[in-house]
Amino acid sequence: MRKKALLILIFVMLSVITLSGCSGNKQNKSVNEEKSSGAKEESVTMYLAESWPSSIVDPSWTDPIAKEITKRTGITVNVTTLKSEDADAELNMMMAADELPDIVVAYDDRKTRLISGGYVQPLDELIEQYGPNIKKNLSPFFDNWREDDGKIYALGNWNWNAPTKYALNLQINTLYMRYDILKELGYDKLGRNNEGDSFITVDEYMSLLDQVKDTYPKMAPVLIEGEDAYKTMIMSTGVQSRQNTVFENGKGYFLYDNPYTKKAISFLNRLYTGDYIPKGFATFKQEENEALLSNGEVFSALGNVSGLSESQAALSEGNDEKRMVMFYLIDNPEVKSIFANGYWGIGGPSIMVSKKSEKVEAVMRLFDYLSTEEGSLLVNAGVEGVTYNKVEGKNVPIDEVAKGYASWDTNVIKKYGVGGWFNIFPSLAGVDKDGNANDINAQKVFEDDKWVGYNNKDWQQFSYTQIVSGAGDLKKENHPEAFEALIKINGYIKDRMIKAIVAPNAEASEKEWGKATQQMKSDGLDELSTALEENWLKLAEALNKDPEKLNTVEADK
Known part of the structure; x- marks a missing residue:
């Protein structure tokens, strides 16, 4: 798990052999x-x-x-x-x-x-x-x-x-929206009666945000934390990704310098300059996020936001429908599955x-x-x-x-x-x-809480099993220059991203990110990208998978 490692509630209703402790020999006593x-x-x-x-x-x-x-x-x-x-x-x-x-x-x-x-x-x-x-x-x-x-x-x-089977809690990088507000707006996918109703395109999402601005002018349409929101936008494209690597058409890219990076940052800047995101969001601590969410002052969270899951009990007190539910943001209707990270077995x-x-x-x-x-x-x-x-x-x-x-x-x-x-x-x-x-508490949540089941719709369509193998990870001894570049870049890239997001207009945002890209290049971005590509191919070989299909779901088979 990462620093914001997230709790994943998983319930399995499959009979298996009893896994009981066994005794060893005299030397290996249990x-x-x-x-x-x-x-x-x-x-x-x-x-x-x-x-x-x-x-x-x-x-x-x-x-x-x-x-x-x-x-x-x-x-x-x-x-x-x-x-x-x-x-x-x-x-x-x-x-x-x-x-x-x-x-x-x-x-x-x-x-x-x-x-x-x-x-x-x-x-x-x-x-x-x-x-x-x-x-x-x-x-x-x-x-x-x-x-x-x-x-x-x-x-x-x-x-x-x-x-x-997998019960997914409010802890993964995807899109979260208020159920009660969606119901009031008459959102046609709210019932999730059809396969794929858990998906929402970027255009659909923007339409909802505009409706929220008009109907609920005191409510913040979107709350974000820069890094997670960015990752959600990258995932929305359906591109193959893992940790620091994005892989497409036989080429590996660094997460913060891939073919979809500029579009993702441009979108987030559009949200910020259009007053969809609260000013000062970058300095919010968990307590501030939790207060906004608990008091019903936010319509949606783009990506995981600290305080999100902790706020739900207070938010829904007295009204079971007054809570956040998950949808899976896709760039366009052609995207059929995404890598919703944090999904582990x-x-x-x-x-x-x-x-x-x-x-x-x-x-x-x-x-x-x-x-x-x-x-x-x-x-x-x-x-x-x-x-x-x-x-x-x-x-x-x-x-x-x-x-x-x-x-x-x-x-x-x-x-x-x-x-x-x-x-x-x-x-x-x-x-x-x-x-x-x-884990009887995870089981109880899955069995008793209809909202967990609600959030579990279309899981076969969107959720790739998280690969936790150490094989193919970037190691200092194997790629010393790339490893050093990663350490340097990670030291500032999140701050540089925030600067690009909060830039006053699209031109300034693009210029700010251009400077960040140049700094990454001077700090070894090319060496890093090459090493990440090599490791992606190595992992695919170890798992006996097509590098273009390292992440697969049941629906892809």
């Missing part, structure tokens, strides 16, 4: 065996190098799940969260001082630096030695987690076995073991227990009688937890640990032999 004879009490240290996991757990290790983990395994985790807004600088200081704790959780470039710098160790042999349940239950995901050298350095957190590999850890066995015992069926139920559902109850043989979350999870209330998430720790530790979130998920 935690289940050990705890029956008294678990050894130990403490390990963990650093969360990302803002997302740091924001959803109580580092004191005193919530019901954390305490129960210690009770069952004898292991206490001393957690340190990200302290500053500069995650790179904070991690760099720890690496320079060689003071990494036993466990490190990091994403993307920070994870890459930890691996390439030798700060974390391969897990393959450790899994063989200490992780019989990891091997038994998580091995179907191993190929997704291998790096270019063929080794596993990080485990994924929530893992859904045999995913077949497994959690991205992010939890690693420090090279210098002296508690490797304890760390692996912890990971191994949480990879059992029993441990997975604990880390996903919590403690029976505290966070859920068994009703007629089915695990049912208590109301406070279920509602907190559905609205992603971080106070509730932290209080009980439900929703927090499964975004960090390895586990099975998917179904058991009876079709019930360990």
Whole structure:
């Protein structure tokens, strides 16, 4: 997950074989065996190098799940969260001082630096030695987690076995609009009675925005956060994309310099200069976004906006239809499917073991227990009688937890640990032999909340499975010049984009972005684009796919 990593609610109603913890031989004893004879009490240290996991757990290790983990395994985790807004600088200081704790959780470039710098160790042999349940239950995901050298350095957190159905929450880069306002305007696709009614063209969207300006003059037609809105516009073209790469007609491009970049920025500038977007949006914090959304002062959000999902409970209080619902923006009617990123069947590999850890066995015992069926139920559902109850043989979350999870209330998430720790530790979130998920709160949302089902229309048409494989990612050791260029460009490109969006007119916007492009070129854009193209082709080869069809959906087959 990225910094704005987003929670994806997934429910699977497919009967599979029971994934139960198994015992190993005398040398490879599972935690289940050990705890029956008294678990050894130990403490390990963990650093969360990302803002997302740091924001959803109580580092004191005193919530019901954390305490129960210690009770069952004898292991206490001393957690340190990200302290500053500069995650790179904070991690760099720890690496320079060689003071990494036993466990490190990091994403993307920070994870890459930890691996390439030798700060974390391969897990393959450790899994063989200490992780019989990891091997038994998580091995179907191993190929997704291998790096270019063929080794596993990080485990994924929530893992859904045999995913077949997907419930999508308000957390992906697409278009969100007020249901009640659409109903008042008589929008003809609102009922979603026909296949494809979840799609809306840019022209249709602009027509709705104009109607909102005329009918509700005090309401902001659009709220955006620059980067996510830009990505939504790129996705609307249906182009093949992954992380920093856009690929079309045999050529790879950097995300911020592809054939659709100018058009996307021009559109966003048009929204801004036409007073569709609130002035000052670029400085809004989550609290300001959430207040605008909760108070009903916004008609639509173009791309994911911080505070979006958190605002829905307050927005819809007293009127179930007064909420945001998802539509999938397409550039024109010819676009049949888009890459709605954030759509995963497994959690991205992010939890690693420090090279210098002296508690490797304890760390692996912890990971191994949480990879059992029993441990997975604990880390996903919590403690029976505290966070859920068994009703007629089915695990049912208590109301406070279920509602907190559905609205992603971080106070509730932290209080009980439900929703927090499964975004960090390895586990099975998917179904058991009876079709019930360990992530019982995601299951309840899917079953009970008609709006999740509403948002799930046409999923086969638009949602590509997110590729989480480490193969084909940009590595410093493989492409040092391109890697350096990416670091430089990422340091300023979002700010330069905002300047282009808020330029006073189309000509000034184009000029501003032209200067940004020249700066990217001087910082190694050509080398970066070449490396991204090579990696795209490499990934396609590893997955045995046509490079032009790396992302495919059921409707494409």
